[in-house]
Amino acid sequence: xxxxxxxxxxxxxxxxxxxxxxxxxxxxxxxxxxxxxxxxxxxxxxxxxxxxxxxxxxxxxxxxxxxxxxxxxxxxxxxxxxxxxxxxxxxxxxxxxxxxxxxxxxxxxxxxxxxxxxxxxxxxxxxxxxxxxxxxxxxxxxxxxxxxxxxxxxxxxxxxxxxxxxxxxxxxxxxxxxxxxxxxxxxxxxxxxxxxxxxxxxxxxxxxxxxxxxxxxxxxxxxxxxxxxxxxxxxxxxxxxxxxxxxxxxxxxxxxxxxxxxxxxxxxxxxxxxxxxxxxxxxxxxxxxxxxxxxxxxxxxxxxxxxxxxxxxxxxxx
Ligand code: DHB
Numbered sequence: 001x002x003x004x005x006x007x008x009x010x011x012x013x014x015x016x017x018x019x020x021x022x023x024x025x026x027x028x029x030x031x032x033x034x035x036x037x038x039x040x041x042x043x044x045x046x047x048x049x050x051x052x053x054x055x056x057x058x059x060x061x062x063x064x065x066x067x068x069x070x071x072x073x074x075x076x077x078x079x080x081x082x083x084x085x086x087x088x089x090x091x092x093x094x095x096x097x098x099x100x101x102x103x104x105x106x107x108x109x110x111x112x113x114x115x116x117x118x119x120x121x122x123x124x125x126x127x128x129x130x131x132x133x134x135x136x137x138x139x140x141x142x143x144x145x146x147x148x149x150x151x152x153x154x155x156x157x158x159x160x161x162x163x164x165x166x167x168x169x170x171x172x173x174x175x176x177x178x179x180x181x182x183x184x185x186x187x188x189x190x191x192x193x194x195x196x197x198x199x200x201x202x203x204x205x206x207x208x209x210x211x212x213x214x215x216x217x218x219x220x221x222x223x224x225x226x227x228x229x230x231x232x233x234x235x236x237x238x239x240x241x242x243x244x245x246x247x248x249x250x251x252x253x254x255x256x257x258x259x260x261x262x263x264x265x266x267x268x269x270x271x272x273x274x275x276x277x278x279x280x281x282x283x284x285x286x287x288x289x290x291x292x293x294x295x296x297x298x299x300x301x302x303x304x305x306x307x308x309x310x311x312x313x314x315x316x317x318x
Contacts, residue, residue, distance in 0.1 A: 005300070005307045006042075006293065008274050010251055011164035011191035013093055013121045015274060017042030018308060019264060019292050022194075022255050022278035023097035023124060023168070024224075025062075026285070028077055030086050037090050039286035040293055042274065044090050046083045048099035048126045051108055053079035057131065057216035062282075063204065065213070068225020068257065069279045070204045072131040072216040075099055080109045087118035094119065097168070099126035101135065103148055107155035113163075114156075122164035122191075125152060130170070130200030130222045137200060139169050139181070146184045153188050166192035166253070171199055171231045175238070182242040185250060194253040194276065195235035198222025225257055225279035232256025233270050240271025240313055261295020271313035 006018045020041040026032045028047040036044045056076025063070050077083075083096045096113055100106035106125060113120050127139040127148070139145060149167075156165060167190060172178055185193060202223035204213045212219020236254045243250050254272030258264055259280050267275045280288050305311055 006296075008042075008308060010122060010166065010253075010273065012162065013164045015042040015093055017289075017293060018268070018274040019289050019296075020274065020276055021045050021281050021289075022276035023048050023126065024071075024073075024278045025282035030089065033086065033090060035286050037092050040289035041092075041286065043093040043095055043121070045095045045124065045276070046097050047077045048075055048097040048129065049077050049080040049083045049109060050075055050099060050101065051080055051105050053077060053082070057133070060214050061216055061221075063213035064279075064283060065204055065225070068223060068227040069282065070202060070213055070221040070223055071198065072214050072221035074131050074133070074216060075129060080112050084112050084116045084118075084120070087116055087120045093121040095122040095124055095164070096120060097124040097126050099129050101132070103151040106152060110152070110155050120163065122166065124166050124168050124194060126168045126197070128168055128170035128197040128200075130198065131216065133217060137170050139167070142177075142180050142184070145181070146187070149184065149188050149190075164191045166190055166194060168194040168197055169235070171196040171228070171235055171256070172238075173231070178235075178238040178242060182239055182246075182248075186243070186246055186248045190250055192251045192253055192273070193239060194255055195239060196228065196232045196256045198224045198278075199228050199231060202227075226259065227257065229257030229263060229266075233266060236267055236272050237270040237315065244271075244313070258292070261292050261297070261299055264292055264296045265299050265311075268308055268312050269315045271315075273312070 008018050020043040023045050057074030061072050098109045128137050201220045251273040254267030255276040
């Protein structure tokens with residue numbers, strides 16, 4: 001295989017490109033996943049799956065805004081069997097996102113993925129969905145997080161770890177939180193973390209009608225898009241610094257508010273191995289992947305970089 005300047009990897013899985021879809025918009029149905037497969041996205045990542053299909057929360061549950069988006073989808077998805085069954089129809093690297101309501105549900109889904117004979121290259125375990133009515137975000141419960149990962153690793157270990165395994169994290173905001181979470185994560189043989197999920201339980205309001213934009217949970221929902229880029233960058237940077245200081249090999253997928261090639265460059269400069277696109281992919285569809293790659297390429301050429309390793313993580317301090 002010819003080396004491409006955007007090549008990167010997670011565990012044993014190699015990617016020809018560094019930009020892909022985030023689990024969220026436009027990745028629930030096979031035809032949507034096929035469109036991603038036929039685009040410049042470097043992987044195909046499914047909508048977060050649950051053991052059984054779910055309709056999700058009441059509509060309207062997603063709203064676009066100039067500065068980003070708010071959603072409270074409530075995990076509408078076709079159920080894990082569907083995402084396992086379609087693996088044979090996807091040619092590029094295929095990752096399944098899982099978001100079980102309990103450790104047992106996640107292990108049940110991991111077993112189904114591991115038992116599949118078709119190629120499934122990785123699992124992104126979502127520990128940070130903010131939109132399940134009556135449930136908190138597991139990755140904010142630092143006491144439960146370690147036990148939870150113990151359980152996940154135990155069920156993965158049974159069949160070996162040939163796939164790339166990672167966890168999707170919510171944004172953290174205080175410096176001690178990064179230290180505590182990184183210390184827990186570094187105990188486990190995970191290949192990557194994805195930083196960040198939407199900022200949970202934000203509120204966007206329409207002043208003309210004096211109404212919330214979305215219906216579920218009294219209008220509270222996950223915030224994505226430009227609103228959250230500084231938070232995403234900070235999470236990638238802080239985890240990168242801690243992993244470097246400790247010699248950890250955990251890689252970081254950057255996510256949050258990427259709209260241009262400059263944003264991609266910034267995430268990689270902070271230490272991201274690759275990046276995911278959520279809100280902008282919703283707005284622009286699959287052509288965002290080639291546009292972003294072209295814009296990143298132009299910046300790299302201007303700066304004289306011929307591959308990502310020449311600047312990845314090399315953010316300078318003033
Ligand atoms: C949903 C939202 C998330 O932020 C997430 O990580 C998983 C699912 C949702 O509401 O469907």
